[in-house]
Amino acid sequence: MNHHVLPPLITAVCTGLLCPGLLARARWVGQAPRLAVAAWGVLAAAFTAAVAFGVMLLVLPYEHAHGMAHHAAACLPRDGQDCSMAAAAVDRWALAAAAAVLALPVAAFCRELLSARRRRARHAHGLRLIGRTDTGLRATVVPHGEPAVYCLPGRSAQIVVTTGAMDILSAAQLAAALRHERAHIAGRHHVVIGAVEAFGRIFRGLPLARLAGSQVPLMLEMAADDRALRHCARDVLATALYSMAAARVTDRSAFAAGGPSVAIRIARILDRRGAGHPALKGLFWMGAVACVMLPVATTCCLILP
Template identity: 50%
Template sequence: MNHHVLVPAGLVLLTGCLVPWLVARARWAQQVPRLALAVWAACGAVFAGATALMPAQLVLTNESSHRLTDMVLTFHFPAPARLLALDGRQLLALSLSLAVLSVPTTSFVRRLVRARRVRTRHAGVLRLVGRYDPALRATVLDDERPAVYCLPGRSRRVVVSSGAVDTLTPAQLAAALAHERAHITGRHHLLVAAAEAFAAVFPRLPLARHGGSAVPLLLEMAADDRALRRCTRDALATALYALASGRAPRSAFAAGGPSAALRMRRILTPYSAGHPVLLGLSTIAAAGLAMAPLVVACCAFPR
């Protein structure tokens, strides 16, 4: 077996198993959700790339695979003219890599298209039964149950039920609206689609299994943190309490929901931002050091 396959194999184990296992159990992840989300996104991207590189390294000759390893480690990719001069074995390796990479990519695109279709239909219904409130900059829907949710993407809009307008105070309503607008601004639906795509393609992989449940919760916490820039902790926490039983249509983000109790406790419990960030960076650095022996070994072998 070509020894240069150790680098992508190590990356697959690192980003598909080790780092997700560590982050899923780390307390700092919920304290600094944006850092945790960046780790999940990086693991997904590196795992997909490393999985695509493995068949290429198995097919290529020792000299060609050494050059490929050097390019990946130094981020020095060939010019388009050089790609056109590839021989038969190199073209086969490229085709295999693209075929492997196309599986999660296709699943990701399909989920984006499907979610967009659902949101577009719901937006059409809202245009018929809802009314736009310029003061709230949101669509008000006549429903006595308190609910606040948003439709991200091209159909972007924030929806408020009349029950929420009657139940929440102005400060609480502003906090809930800020939370929903954070989802839209952050394009959180893209990360949800990516997590769902990995869960569908790699259902038993720790990256997919843990990420499928962790990413949506971290996105809600990240939206809470962004909303807290414009509102008080008490206003957001009490708004979550009032909206905890609220529901949202598929492919939408709701301010309440099943995670409301956990997020309320997090909002009302102050913490120091520096400490969890250092813990998170230490976890990432420690996991990254696990790749050092493989990288050194592959670079040390002669071509």
């Protein structure tokens, strides 16, 4: 067995199998949802890079892998040499294999964004037929008895409000719901969702993909709640969410203020705890750097002649 594959293999196991469960159970994620989304992104990036690096080392001949780090030292400016030896040490098929692994999630991400854009376009066409634009709310009002407020993000983003929501929500509650939806649009959360769904399609069944698929949308809703709370009272937003808890938006490209996560979010909003200790950011970025540097440093140590 090529022992050079062990560091990226260990990294892939840690990021793809072990760390996702720990992150999903962590208590701080509810206090810092945006940081949690970034943590899921770091895990996904580290896992993909580890798999690509491992595939490259598997395809690379053993004698080339063993001396690759030594040849790569020629690229350092202090040595005053060129990278021709390092380039010769890396087989073109090994690079092609690594590039293919990296290209798969990128291609799936682009496909997911295009698919979501087509769904939003069809939805927007239907809204133009039955809805009316309310300049005061800066939203499209749709005649429907079920209370719902949701947004269609993207380049031609719009917020949709049903007449049922306008009937049962007070002016302050409706404003809070609208701020929540504008937070989704401003944060371009649909891009994050597209990345999560693309990763799940490529690495279907992986704990990282499964848990990220359930946790990241919830974290994005919490992040939008936090942004709305900058301009409204907690009880106002909580009441608005409760009033729209039963709302169901069939278009998965849309972000609805209600939905199945409302109970968790209302409890969090009324909990009144802070956004987490600032040290969380420092610890996170230290861990992120470790995830990136550890497999590289360990691999270089193993393949030095």
